[in-house]
Amino acid sequence: MTSASANQPTIRAIPFDRVSAAGVATQLLTERHRQNLAGLATQLTVPRRTVFYREDTPAEWVFMIANGVVKSYRDLPSGKRHIAVFLFPGDVFGLAENGRFVNTTQAVTRVTLYRIPIDALKDLLRRDPDLQFRFLCKVTHQLREAQRHTISVTRHTAAGKIAMFLKMLERDAQWRNDASAPRSLAVPMTRADIADYLGLSPEAVSRSTSRLVRRGILSFPDRHHVHILNPAELDRLAASM
Amino acid sequence: MTSASANQPTIRAIPFDRVSAAGVATQLLTERHRQNLAGLATQLTVPRRTVFYREDTPAEWVFMIANGVVKSYRDLPSGKRHIAVFLFPGDVFGLAENGRFVNTTQAVTRVTLYRIPIDALKDLLRRDPDLQFRFLCKVTHQLREAQRHTISVTRHTAAGKIAMFLKMLERDAQWRNDASAPRSLAVPMTRADIADYLGLSPEAVSRSTSRLVRRGILSFPDRHHVHILNPAELDRLAASM
DNA sequence: CGCTAGATTGATAAAGGTCAATCATTGTGG
């Protein structure tokens, strides 16, 4: 807590070109970058369910997550909710279009984050091309993740979607060097959130997870933690179809 | 053709913060930017089906489309093909991860594009923060499009997916100031491509388009052109569910 | 003018959405 670096903004992503350990995201910022960002940022800690902003409102800030999980979603005309992405520590959100936020964002857990005025960030990026390049890497990385997400929801079996969802959680846990991963994962979001993320009904999520438990592939110590008992079979499900 | 600007790289996107006409993408580059990029670029024209690069190969270039349509896809373990995105004039592709291309890209039509060595582009971006910022806007914009794509494939009815696909084509045609849009659209890709993009079987694409034709919402002068006879009903389909 | 890739249409079976009821868990107030 007294260490400066523990309390400064962080970005994690797989770099554009540097060859790091296969598929492992790394901290993209130097100490200097983090200090510059910290100078602009306000650190906030908020309880779960806090809404950071709503879609189509004027965009004034960019956020960087230090701790906790955020969901970014849109409510569709049909009344359904589509979760575009779950955001984790090291992720950036609030990048706008035409000066307005595109999605609504809400805390899934208690969240600690850095809030930076968008104009100040823009100025800093223009003055520091190297820092800006790292942001470019980050957004590119989020684009890849979005494409992977699309592949998940294109799967035609609910089990395949859930397998890909769990692999996403696993990837994230490993990036955070979570010691218990990949055997044990935290699942902070509700079943309904997972359904909205995967384009399933909550019932289908329930049924599929139950079936995976019955088949001995997963177990749930409680609703927000999962043990992966048979990783090979889970991989097979994620890959097949 | 003799005009310099007609033969220089272009990027189209909805800017980060500038307030342009609602939802209209604009040319992001100044004349100077375009000249700088043109200095680094090789202009190529290739026939349809040309593969620009394959997934997981070392990334050496970035491409900017001047004319034509490109598909970016991955072949999944199941043997199915997932098209991540269709790319149009003004789009950039080839942004890598860990020094390797993520998807395979192939020309859907005859394509004219600019090919830029990735190192040269990186140097230019570091020297020109303003240009880099425009690339950041572009990638952010592509991230939005990817999220919209995910919403399309989350739709549970084939008709809804196809309606959203057509609205994507419409958006693109309008950005290119295509005079015939939105009443008449070019559909350069095959039915199988559309199926791979939307997560449907080719048969389902056929059946749904046939039904939309029978209902008087669409008509197909030929397989690669569509008339939108009832835009209101198409919007309703795209929105519902 | 024939060949071949692409597109369409038909029949069948599997999977998830929906509606409805029950169960569990978390949180609150007495």
Added chain:
DNA sequence: CCACAATGATTGACCTTTATCAATCTAGCG
């Protein structure tokens, strides 16, 4: 500290929709 309320999760029955397999048709191209 306990009881109850409210939200979230699960399970069941039924129905709609699309994937799949197979056959036929069309159009572009040599």
